[in-house]
Amino acid sequence: MHPNDGRATAATARPILALHGISKAFGAVQALRDVSLELWAGEVVALLGDNGAGKSTLVKILAGVYSPDAGAIEINGQPVSITSPADSRRHGLAIIYQDLALCENLDVVANLFLGRAEGRLLLAEESMERQSWALLRSLSAKIPSVRTPVASLSGGQRQTVAIARSLLGDPPIFVLDEPTAALGGAQTAEVLKMIRQLRDRGHGVIVITHNLADVRAVADRAVVLFLGRNNGIFDVREVPPETIVAAITGLNGHAKGQPAEASAGASTP
Amino acid sequence: MKAPTRPSPLEALDTTDERLVLRRGALGSLANALARIRSGDIGTLPIIVGIVLVWALFGILNPVFVSSTNLGNLLVQSASEGIIALGIVLVLLVGEIDLSVGSMAGVGSSILGVGFVVHGWPLSATVAVVLAAGAVVGLAYGLVFIHFQVPSFVITMAGLLALLGLQLVLVGQTGSINIPFSSSIVRFMEKDVLPHLVSYVAAAAIAAGYAGVSWARARRRARAALSSRSVASILVPSVALLAGLEFACWYVNRAGGVSDAFVVFAALVAVMDFLLRRTHWGRAVYAVGGSREAARRAGINVTAVYLSVFLLCAMFASLGGMFLAGWLGASSTEAGTGNVNLDAIAAAVIGGTSLFGGRGSAYSALLGVAVIQSIANGLDLLNLSSAQQFMITGGVLLIAVIVDSISQRARRAHGRA
Ligand SMILES: Nc1ncnc2c1ncn2[C@@H]1O[C@H](COP(=O)(O)OP(=O)(O)O)[C@@H](O)[C@H]1O
Ligand SMILES: [Mg+2]
Numbered sequence: 001m002h003p004n005d006g007r008a009t010a011a012t013a014r015p016i017l018a019l020h021g022i023s024k025a026f027g028a029v030q031a032l033r034d035v036s037l038e039l040w041a042g043e044v045v046a047l048l049g050d051n052g053a054g055k056s057t058l059v060k061i062l063a064g065v066y067s068p069d070a071g072a073i074e075i076n077g078q079p080v081s082i083t084s085p086a087d088s089r090r091h092g093l094a095i096i097y098q099d100l101a102l103c104e105n106l107d108v109v110a111n112l113f114l115g116r117a118e119g120r121l122l123l124a125e126e127s128m129e130r131q132s133w134a135l136l137r138s139l140s141a142k143i144p145s146v147r148t149p150v151a152s153l154s155g156g157q158r159q160t161v162a163i164a165r166s167l168l169g170d171p172p173i174f175v176l177d178e179p180t181a182a183l184g185g186a187q188t189a190e191v192l193k194m195i196r197q198l199r200d201r202g203h204g205v206i207v208i209t210h211n212l213a214d215v216r217a218v219a220d221r222a223v224v225l226f227l228g229r230n231n232g233i234f235d236v237r238e239v240p241p242e243t244i245v246a247a248i249t250g251l252n253g254h255a256k257g258q259p260a261e262a263s264a265g266a267s268t269p
Numbered sequence: 270m271k272a273p274t275r276p277s278p279l280e281a282l283d284t285t286d287e288r289l290v291l292r293r294g295a296l297g298s299l300a301n302a303l304a305r306i307r308s309g310d311i312g313t314l315p316i317i318v319g320i321v322l323v324w325a326l327f328g329i330l331n332p333v334f335v336s337s338t339n340l341g342n343l344l345v346q347s348a349s350e351g352i353i354a355l356g357i358v359l360v361l362l363v364g365e366i367d368l369s370v371g372s373m374a375g376v377g378s379s380i381l382g383v384g385f386v387v388h389g390w391p392l393s394a395t396v397a398v399v400l401a402a403g404a405v406v407g408l409a410y411g412l413v414f415i416h417f418q419v420p421s422f423v424i425t426m427a428g429l430l431a432l433l434g435l436q437l438v439l440v441g442q443t444g445s446i447n448i449p450f451s452s453s454i455v456r457f458m459e460k461d462v463l464p465h466l467v468s469y470v471a472a473a474a475i476a477a478g479y480a481g482v483s484w485a486r487a488r489r490r491a492r493a494a495l496s497s498r499s500v501a502s503i504l505v506p507s508v509a510l511l512a513g514l515e516f517a518c519w520y521v522n523r524a525g526g527v528s529d530a531f532v533v534f535a536a537l538v539a540v541m542d543f544l545l546r547r548t549h550w551g552r553a554v555y556a557v558g559g560s561r562e563a564a565r566r567a568g569i570n571v572t573a574v575y576l577s578v579f580l581l582c583a584m585f586a587s588l589g590g591m592f593l594a595g596w597l598g599a600s601s602t603e604a605g606t607g608n609v610n611l612d613a614i615a616a617a618v619i620g621g622t623s624l625f626g627g628r629g630s631a632y633s634a635l636l637g638v639a640v641i642q643s644i645a646n647g648l649d650l651l652n653l654s655s656a657q658q659f660m661i662t663g664g665v666l667l668i669a670v671i672v673d674s675i676s677q678r679a680r681r682a683h684g685r686a
Contacts, residue, residue, distance in 0.1 A: 063566065086568040101566045103559030105627035106552075114556060115567030122547045126493040 014077040015040050016204045017093075017173050022071035024057055031057040032068070032228045039173065039204040044195060046215040046236070047208045048248050049225035055208045056098065058225070059177050063095040064088040075173075085115075094166035098177040100158055104151040108132060108143060111150050112165045135164050139194065156187040163194060174198055174205045180214055192218050212241050226250045315672045316621055316636045319665075323640060327647035334647050337524035343639075343646055344521065345458065348530035349374070349592035351638040353609065354616040355534075355541060356585030358634050359578045361617055362545075363558045364626025365414070365421040367579065370586035370613050372432035373406060375605030377590025379439035381454065382446035382600025392453055399587045406432070407583030411576035421579075429610075437602055445601035448594060458595035462526030468518040471532075476511035480504070530592055535635065537585075542631035554578065558627030589613075608659065615662065616641045619669040640665065 017039040024032040032054045039045050049055050060066045062073075064082040073080055075091050082088050088095065102111050109125070109132045110117075118124040132146045141160045143153070150158060159179065166174060176195070180188040195218050198205050209215060215222055215236060222234045224247040232247040246252040327334040353370050360367045367373075377399045385395040406428065413424050440446055448455050463471065483503045490497035521527055545551035556564040557574045565571045593609075594600045620637025622629025644665060648658045 065566065084568070085566050089568055095566070097566065101560070101563035103556045103563050103627070105559035106555060110552060110556070114563065115569045117549055117552055119549070123549065123552060126489045126495060129495055130493045 015074075016076055017206075018074040018077075019058075020072045020074070022058065022061060022068045022073075024054075024061060024066060024068050030228055032061075032225075035071070035225065035228070035230055037206075037223050037230075039206055041172065041204050042199055042202050043220040044199050044205045044207060044218050046219035046222040047206055047225070048210075048215065048222055048244065049231075050248055050250075052227075053225040053248075054228040055225060056177060057228075059095060059097075059175055059206075059208065062088060062093055062175055063097075089116075089169065089171070092172045094169070094171040094174045096162050096166050096174070096176045096179060098181065100162040102150045102158060102161060105149055107149055108136075108146040108153075108161055111161055112146075112168060114165065116169070131168070132164075135167060136160070139164055139167075155182055156184075156190075159183060159187070159191065163191070172203055174203055175208075176205070177208045178210065179207065180209065180211065188214070212244065215244070216241070224248055313621060313632070313636060315669075316619065316633075316640065319619070319640055319669075320636070320643065323643045323647065327643065327650070331647070331650045334650055337520055337522075339646065339650070341462075341521045341525035341528065343642055344531035345528040345596065346646060347638045347642045348458075348528065348534040349589045349596060350609065350612055350616065350642060351534045351589075351634055352537060352592060353586050353589035353613040354620070354638050355537060355631060355634040356582035356589075357613050357617040358620070358622050358629055358631060359541070359554070359585075360421070360582045361622045361624060362554050362626060362629055363575060363578050364561075365575070365578070366614070367410065367425045367582045367586070368422055368610065368614075369406075369425040369429035369432055370582065370589075371605040371607075371610030372429045372436060373403060373583050373586035373605070374590030374593055374609060375436040375602075376402060376406075376432050376439070377587035378594035378600045378604040379436045379446075379590075380587075381591050381594045382448065383439050385452070385454065386446050386448055386600070396591065399591055400584050403584035403587030404580055406587075407580035408576065410583065411579035414579065415572050415575055433606075436605070440600055440602055445599050445603075447599045450598060454591065454595040455598050458528075458530050458592060459598075461529040463529065463532060465518075465522045465526065468522060468527045469515060472514035472518050473511060475514060476507050479510055480507035483507070530595075538631050538635045545631055550574075550577065555627055560627075586613075608662070612641050612645075612662070615666040615669075618673070619666060621673075623673065624670075 015038040017037075019035060019037045022032055022035045023030070035054070035058065037045070037047075037058075047055050047058070057066065061068050062082065064084045064087045067081075067083055073082060080087075080091050082091060082093075085095075103114060106114070109129050112132050112135070113128050118128050129146060136143050136146070139160060141157070141164065143157055143160070150161060153161065159182070163176075163179070174195075179191050179195075183191060192214060195205055195207060199218075199220075207214070207219065219236045222232075222236050222239075222244055223230070224232045224234070224244065226247065227250070231250065232244075232252065234244055234247070236244075243252070324335060333339055353374055356370060357367065380399045380402060381395055384390040384398055385392060390398070410421070410424050410428060413419060414421055450456075462468075480503055483498065484500075487497040487499075487503065518527060545554060553564065553569045553574050556567070556569055557571055561571060564574075590605055593604055597604065616637030617629070617633055618624060618637065619640050620629075620633025620635070622633040622637075641662065644662055645658060648661060653661075
């Protein structure tokens with residue numbers, strides 16, 4: 001599946017990713033209740049919500065780390081079940097976690113190819129190292145050596161490795177959990193630029209963030225969760241930030257299980 | 270228009286970052302090595318220094334220690350403990366432990382006594398049964414570990430007791446089963462050595478193999494426009510390796526010769542090193558040891574990695590037990606008890622495998638067991654009691670752990686934690 005294949009064809013009539021009525025409980029904690037979300041090719045959706053709203057849980061469901069108690073996931077209109085990280089990747093989802101999930105003892109090449117190392121019987125080290133350099137250079141990334149352990153890299157360099165890693169299979173869908181949370185100004189701008197690049201190449205991107213400035217900078221639509229429920233879908237360009245803040249804090253009166261689409265800017269790109 | 274120029278060797282793909290400090294040539298390699306050591310990336314240096322110190326010390330205290338006969342004996346003595354330590358290296362690499370390798374070796378030794386001696390099974394069948402027993406135990410550990418999330422040291426401690434019981438049942442009535450001196454297993458452990466010519470050819474083959482593999486790798490890297498080792502920087506260590514191995518063979522051949530049992534152990538180390546460094550399985554082992562969660566999310570089959578590692582560790586332990594029985598000429602209730610367990614773990618750690626997972630290599634079994642057995646052997650020659658041996662070995666283990674922790678601190682200070 002190539003991200004550009006379906007652009008401007010009939011395939012655009014369907015979202016590349018759709019969640020319907022997703023619920024997930026951890027014991028007594030209902031982390032997600034009847035959550036729906038759509039993602040179209042070539043758009044950036046910001047997933048917003050206060051701490052504990054269920055954003056990371058939703059990401060882990062997409063990643064195949066948790067399985068939902070109820071609900072359906074569709075990729076390009078086809079219902080799929082994602083029961084393992086391998087499933088998730090096979091369906092074209094690239095997940096970049098808050099904690100980056102790198103192996104500090106391994107070098108950059110091994111981390112970039114973690115779980116998908118090349119070579120039939122033996123590891124194809126040279127091919128992987130070559131691709132690593134090409135990939136890092138295409139992101140204008142500054143990594144002194146791809147053969148040093150990731151433990152010796154700075155925070156921004158690690159974030160770059162994590163994003164570069166997810167780019168390797170050229171997946172159509174990207175999900176980034178708080179990619180800018182730990183970064184300073186210049187590095188944040190760098191990451192946001194990378195996200196725009198992904199959108200312009202026709203990928204669909206879901207970005208989790210706390211930062212409304214980031215949302216205005218890159219997102220087309222904002223999907224808000226409040227206490228595990230949908231609490232509004234907004235067209236970022238048309239809706240004032242105060243409306244989105246109200247939805248995040250639950251002050252917009254829709255929190256009590258009302259169908260969230262009612263408040264949406266009803267937008268598809 | 271200018272024709273595209275081929276990248277000169279100085280512009281290899283991986284050396285173009287302006288912040289890289291490039292050092293070239295033989296002096297450059299030396300400078301690189303020193304810089305790495307300062308930043309805590311000490312590799313096998315402390316252990317090599319340790320072996321040299323131990324040998325020098327015992328050689329001065331009792332010249333018999335460095336005689337051909339004694340060093341030949343040292344090779345045989347290292348085989349069984351080394352094979353057990355090799356299994357420990359694997360579980361340590363994923364950040365787990367198997368405390369029952371001594372008892373597993375005891376069970377392996379008992380099965381050998383009961384099957385091979387008492388019931389007269391053929392040796393090949395006995396070996397198969399012993400390895401199968403190890404596989405079953407290792408698989409059981411792995412399954413309990415994965416499904417009930419019990420720490421491995423608890424599971425294997427329970428296993429230690431259960432296996433000790435099994436060992437008593439197997440050889441219980443008599444307490445010991447003597448293995449005839451004429452039997453193949455005892456001959457293998459006590460007498461069989463490489464014919465001299467074969468040992469020299471094998472040493473040359475190892476050095477040639479090292480040079481060939483390094484050269485092929487340099488070719489592949491050059492073809493991929495990556496920096497690669499120069500012919501000289503491959504030849505120098507290859508010739509040094511050749512000279513060292515040939516000298517060692519000649520020295521040991523003056524007396525008994527190179528024990529077959531040791532050759533088997535060394536070959537197992539080489540095979541495991543290859544599997545760990547060059548295969549997908551090995552990469553997965555290091556990944557799980559570095560971060561189990563990252564490995565799982567990346568789609569690595571973490572369950573299979575844990576199962577394979579516990580399985581191999583117990584199988585190596587059972588194999589080591591057979592070697593132990595052959596060497597002692599008996600399967601007794603004593604086999605595998607006492608210091609076998611802790612010596613194997615100490616050997617792996619002294620050899621440079623981290624207790625915390627993700628760092629180490631198969632060769633740490635070889636190097637670590639060389640230190641442990643040299644100390645045991647040297648202290649024997651000095652007629653020290655086993656009480657003193659225990660205390661000294663404990664002290665050496667402590668030093669190894671302290672060296673590891675100091676180098677870890679240096680790594681952290683240099684951002685290589
Ligand atoms: N593995 C878990 N076990 C129990 N509770 C969990 C688990 N993961 C998340 N939760 C709970 O689910 C809720 C949503 O958490 P999370 O998805 O991490 O929120 P967010 O990422 O939006 O801050 C929280 O109340 C959290 O405590
Ligand atoms: Mg979160």
